[in-house]
Amino acid sequence: MNAVLHPASTEELQAVWPAARACGLFASPRELEAFAAEAPWRVQVSGRGEAAVLSRWRDHLGICAVRGLWCSERRVPAMMRACHAVARAQGFTDLVSPVITLEGAEPYRSAGMRVAHRIVTMRADKSGRDREETLAPPPGVALRRARADDIPALMAVDLRCFDDFWRSDEPCARRYVEDGRVVVAIKEGVVIGYTQCTAEKGEGMLGRLAVVPPEQGGGVGAALLDDALEYLWRSGAAAVSLCTQEENMRSRSLYERAGFRQVGGVSVFMAFGSGPDADGGEGKRG
Numbered sequence: 001m002n003a004v005l006h007p008a009s010t011e012e013l014q015a016v017w018p019a020a021r022a023c024g025l026f027a028s029p030r031e032l033e034a035f036a037a038e039a040p041w042r043v044q045v046s047g048r049g050e051a052a053v054l055s056r057w058r059d060h061l062g063i064c065a066v067r068g069l070w071c072s073e074r075r076v077p078a079m080m081r082a083c084h085a086v087a088r089a090q091g092f093t094d095l096v097s098p099v100i101t102l103e104g105a106e107p108y109r110s111a112g113m114r115v116a117h118r119i120v121t122m123r124a125d126k127s128g129r130d131r132e133e134t135l136a137p138p139p140g141v142a143l144r145r146a147r148a149d150d151i152p153a154l155m156a157v158d159l160r161c162f163d164d165f166w167r168s169d170e171p172c173a174r175r176y177v178e179d180g181r182v183v184v185a186i187k188e189g190v191v192i193g194y195t196q197c198t199a200e201k202g203e204g205m206l207g208r209l210a211v212v213p214p215e216q217g218g219g220v221g222a223a224l225l226d227d228a229l230e231y232l233w234r235s236g237a238a239a240v241s242l243c244t245q246e247e248n249m250r251s252r253s254l255y256e257r258a259g260f261r262q263v264g265g266v267s268v269f270m271a272f273g274s275g276p277d278a279d280g281g282e283g284k285r286g
Contacts, residue, residue: 002078002081002082003046003048003050003071003075003078003079003081003082004046004047004082005044005045005046005052005079005082005083005086006044006045006046007036007040007041007043007044007045008036008040008043008044008045008051010033012045012051013029013032013033013036013043014029015045015049015051016032016043016045016051016053016070017029017032019051019068019070020032020053020068023068025053025067025068035055041054041086041089041090042054042055044082044083044086046071046079046082048071048075050070050071050075050079051068051069051070051071052066052068052069052070052071052079052083053066053067053068053069054066054067054083054086054087055067056092057096057165058164058165058167058168058169058172059169059170059171060164060167060169061164061165062091062092062093062094063092063093063094063095063096063165063271064083064086064087064090064092064094064095064096065095065096065098066080066083066095066096066097066098067098068098069083069097069098073107074107076107076108076110076111077107077108077110077111078111080095080097080107080108080111080113080270081111081112083095084111084272093273094271094272094273095271095272096116096269096270096271097113097268097269097270097271099119099243099267099268099269100267100268100270101264101265101266101267101268102115102118102265102266102267102268103265105268105270108270109270111272112272113270113271113272114270114271114272114273115268115269115270116165116268116269116270116271116273117165117166117245117268117269118245118246118247118266118267118268119243119244119245119246119266119267119268119269120243120244120245120246120252120262120264120265120266120267121241121242121243121262121263121264121267122241122242122243122244122252122255122256122260122261122262122263123239123240123241123242123260123261123263124229124239124240124255124258124259124260124261125238125239125259126233126237126238126239127238134226134227134230135219135222135223135226135227136223137185137219137220137223137224138218138219138220138223140187140188141185141186141187141192141220141223142185142186142187143183143184143185143186143223143224143227144183144184144186145181145182145183145184146177146182146183146184146194147177148174148177148178150177150182150184150191150194151170151173151174151177153184153190153191154168154173154182154184154191154194155168155169155170155173156191157191157192157193157194157210157211157212158210160212160213161210161211161212161213162210166245168208173196176196176198176207176208179198180196180197180198180207181195181196181197181198181228181231182194182195182196183195183224183227183228183231185211185215185220185223185224187215192211192212192215192220193209193210193211193212193215193220193221193224194208194209194210194224195208195209195210195224195225195227195228196208197228197231197232197240199231199232199235199236199237202236202237202238202239203237203238203239203240203241204229204232204233204235204237204239204240204241205240205241205242206225206228206232206240206241206242207242209221209224209225209228209242209251209254211224216250221251221254222254222257222258225254225255225258226258229258240260241263242255242260243267246266
């Protein structure tokens with residue numbers, strides 16, 4: 001059976017709010033209302049009380065992302081097909097699912113989706129830290145907090161480090177600079193890498209670690225990671241989590257040396273786009 005979706009009314013947004021808050025999508029009902037008012041297609045509901053939150057994945061891509069989906073498992077195929085129709089009507093070329101476990105992918109496959117990207121979650125506990133000193137950056141490299149005028153340089157680093165799906169965009173980078181903590185590594189006046197992290201309610205999150213390919217393996221990434229962890233521990237985090245592509249063994253080795261361990265199994269993004277149903281997917285370029 002198909003799902004029939006429509007943009008949420010004010011009353012329906014109130015019903016969506018508790019689920020959206022539990023997922024951390026919005027900080028307040030007003031923020032959700034503003035999000036929907038700016039583009040009503042982004043919050044869709046059905047007559048059954050099902051709901052989905054949609055938005056552009058990245059500014060440089062014509063991909064729509066399902067940020068939140070609330071329905072029974074048996075209704076997932078119908079809801080994803082309906083969300084895909086909404087996305088196409090808005091001019092998007094593809095739709096990606098929320099992050100789901102690989103074991104939970106079958107309802108999405110039934111909708112006609114495939115595994116597009118595979119990721120793992122890694123976690124480090126403060127109690128597991130076995131040293132007190134911090135790592136200094138390599139000679140000639142300095143670390144400092146990022147400023148708003150560094151955002152073009154952050155985008156240039158991402159362009160050299162990630163494929164199009166994983167590359168960040170300016171609005172995302174600006175949010176981190178304004179509301180999180182972004183630290184850049186500078187060499188000869190040029191940004192060669194950076195980290196993004198946040199801390200909230202005793203939990204730390206490393207959102208990004210990037211170093212341009214010519215500087216990888218020289219200690220810049222390790223120093224950036226250590227700086228971020230020290231900040232998160234000082235901020236009261238008892239543990240720090242991150243997500244990385246399953247096949248990105250170089251980064252995973254760096255994280256493991258810093259005390260991170262994989263938790264849980266493989267998670268995936270599903271998509272409707274053409275291509276093999278990988279148990280690999282696309283990943284990091286460098």
